[in-house]
Amino acid sequence: MQVFSCPYCGPRPDAEFHYIGDADKPRPERSCSDEEWAHYLFMRANTRGAARELWVHRAGCGRWLVVARDTETHEVAAVTPMNAERAGT
């Protein structure tokens, strides 16, 4: 039962959040190869240790968040709004 500090709602139990996937996975251009697209769709890093993950605060504000945390110790380094990093892309 981890606690994530939502930048909009404050500290909340992880049951309110829903895991989406790796945070650092840019969407390829339409001109990409089939292999690149398949990699984007289906491959996951499954990192052990420090990871950056996308979570959505489904039972709270509904916002999308980048959670930087250690998948082994469950230590959370930071929770930031996804959009803050992506705006303008």
Place this chain on the structure above:
Amino acid sequence: MSAPRMDGPTMDGPRMRGLRRLPEGGEIDRSRPLSFSFDGRAHIGYAGDTLASALLAAGETVLARSFKYHRPRGLLGAHHEEPNAILDLRAGTRHEPNARATLEPLVDGARLSSIHALGTARRDLLAVMDRFARFIPAAFYYKTFMWPHWHVYEGTIRRMAGLGRVAADSRAQGGALRHIDVDLCVIGSGAAGLAAARAGLKAGRSVLLVEQRSRVGGALLWRDAVIDGVPGARWAQDLGAALAAGGARVLTQTTAVGLYDHNSAVLHERSGDGGRIWQVRARAFVLATGAIERPLLFGDNDRPGIMLADAALEYLRRYAVVAGSEVVFATGNDTAYQAALAYAAVGARCTVVDARTDTPAMAAARAAGIEVLAGERIESTLGKDRVQGVRTASGRTLPADLLTVSGGWTPLIHLYCHARGRPRWDAERGVLLPGAPVQGATVVGAADGARSLADALAQGVQAGGGAATDVPACIAPPFDWGGAPDTRMAFGARRTWVDLQHDVTAKDIALAVRENFRAVEHLKRYTTLGMANDQGRTSNVNGLALLAERTGRTIAEAGVTTFRPPFLPVPIAAVVGTQRGELQAPLRRLAAEAVHREERAELRGYGDMLRPASYGPAQDAMTRECKAARERCVILDASSLGKIEVLGPDAAALLDFVFYTRMSSLAPGRLRYGLALAESGAVFDDGVVLRVSADRFVVSCSSSHVAAMTAHLEAWREDRFDLSRAFVHDTTPRWATMAISGPASKGVMTALGLGIDLDDTAFPHMSARDGRFAGEPARVARVSFTGERSYEVSVPAGLAEELWRRARTVGAEPLGVEALGALRCEKGFILVGVETDGETMPQDIGMGRAREVRTDPYVGDRSLHTPAAQRSGRRQLVGVAVAGDEPLPVGAHALSRGARPHSVGWITSSHMGVGAGKPVALAMIEDGASRHGETLEFEHFGTLHRGTLVAPCFYDPKGTRLDVRP
């Protein structure tokens, strides 16, 4: 004393009878006798008894049969460490199939029975298993029941070796889950825990104190101590009351079963049926879980009447039960002498057998009239269904009706291990102690190897945030940990039990080592040592010591296994709590539910919503409602359809990106049907989008996809849009929507009088207008799920009933969800998730055009241009016509006949089409769109049907009825 039926050399019935329960003292209330029975024999206990103390006082010595050999077993412990006494408990309507006798309070009328016996614990027909013991050593199953397959034997073996059974009539009801958030959570209310809680409360922190037993105090309740000038048990009771009065929450009969991430814990409170789960979040935890005694290793050390010394003392002091009149105390440490002195004081004939040659405790014992055999060990025990005497290493035999054992002590560090703490072996004390500190939890007292009561109190005060001056003064004998297990007598002529609950013997460990299962984790799995539901509480360290001895290593080198939650088994009823029946997955309700009930609707769950399936008697509702829709006018409560507003200057761009169908070209006041895809190219949802004005849209998605669609829109908004220029806002629950449909619907709308020009030129199909209803805003959209002229009227949710009633009085007839399904099926309108699955792409359901023309990016675009998307043989939407008047079964597979017959698709929807006047079906068939006219066989559970592939529309293919005039 002792049981009337007991026999053997120590029997001294008449004189001692009645002494089993002292006339005074203990926590029991002698004015409140409680009747109970065990295996049909009636007994009397008292309020304050546990099942175990009442059974012990009643002279019941054989309470269970062992797991594998069906050996008779009695009480070894007095609380959670007890491996044997697991019983079936019935009281009134309550039933606990695996009640732990040492934990459950006695209740009046309790009917107890043994669970793991063919017959009763006393006369178990499976006792013969023990005769075959030498043929069924560790791993016997793995080696023997291999051919032809383990599953051939599994049923029989499981029945012979299982625990209790849940009765078919069991209605255990757990309590509702509780959450609690505190500054300080103290687990264990012995001296250290109480001191920590008091210090925490004094420092102004909110405090939760958790205690497994029925009252606070831990070992102070039975061991000798004086704190702040009063007896330890008194001090504990007074402090517990003061803590509660001071604002701390004190939970007794509650076990911390697991310590989890980020300072959280799960507790199980034993109360009534199943009990209740608590989820705790605390700024800090203090783990004051104490230590339990270890048994000694010698021959036949599993007989009933062999008990941990500390347990014998607890039974005496807390329940006034004298567990034996002729007692041998086998020990290698001073702590166990407290029990000998206490039993001597109540008149039992006591003999201490101590492996050591000389210690100060011996002199004190001798002074109290206790015989002490120094430098002596137990070799084996005598007796049949209970211990009747012991044989020592030097060959002496001593009579005994109780043999207490104390092979040293084991700190309880399970919770520390749950928090990823790694224990370390302390050779001097002979214990596994917490290693490096873990985040958020401090281990104190005996759990941390404290050497005295004073140490434990000081550690507790410090962990609670108090000052050294807060530590109370105390007088107590020093705590002797006893050192590493004594393995000298473990491999004698008679079998020596290590794990009583799983029937693992010292010989099994030796066998495992011979077969090279030398790593501790291998040994554990090969012998099942410590894998029973007590998690090897009394056996792990003894097992480690034997492994170390057999492999010529030290215990530190042998390593340790990992403790995982739960510390104690938790009844499923407690885990489920109140989340059962209607509360298991609560359904959302329509605002107009009451009026649907008045209309005799049959309500059913669709997705997460309770909706009217049909109205009136079910057998004719389908045809009647469909006919009304095709011939007159119906009203359907469509309030669950999504109403997600997308607003802002970039709203159109956001919808263009999220939808496969472009929405930016939509004119204000107009509607468009469209698909949204997942990035895999699969159809994610379909819906109708209304453009209210240039920068305002309403997405009306499928009823059960509202939450997912909102999240989907929000995801892409946050991914690539300026948050100040596009917003997503779900307004679904605020609006009630009634779909008014049928050739006569325009007349009904006119009668409703919403102030909208209903002329078909001014208000054409696929457009929306704003009007008013009962003084409130009303939006009317001309969109049809039936294929008939239709108006969807949305009003504030509070007006749902009124709108329904008004429409009914002006001629609309009710339509349920089931009839709507038949209507949309014959029109060939798909339902996402019914016709489509995770592979269905737009081109598979006849919507391939946007893929060909759109070059701007949208979700799922690239996936539509992969080889998989473009290959032939994809399943495509078709209609299926049949010759007779019997609809095809949904789910029937279309067969391809040939060398290898196989399925080429399946029926997704099938109904009697009232408009079409014949059965109609939709199917997803490989290359179906180019196979119209082909007749296929459809197989369903062995029956064959024939159907011809046709265009997926059976009724009004040109759509002329959308504007049909009444």
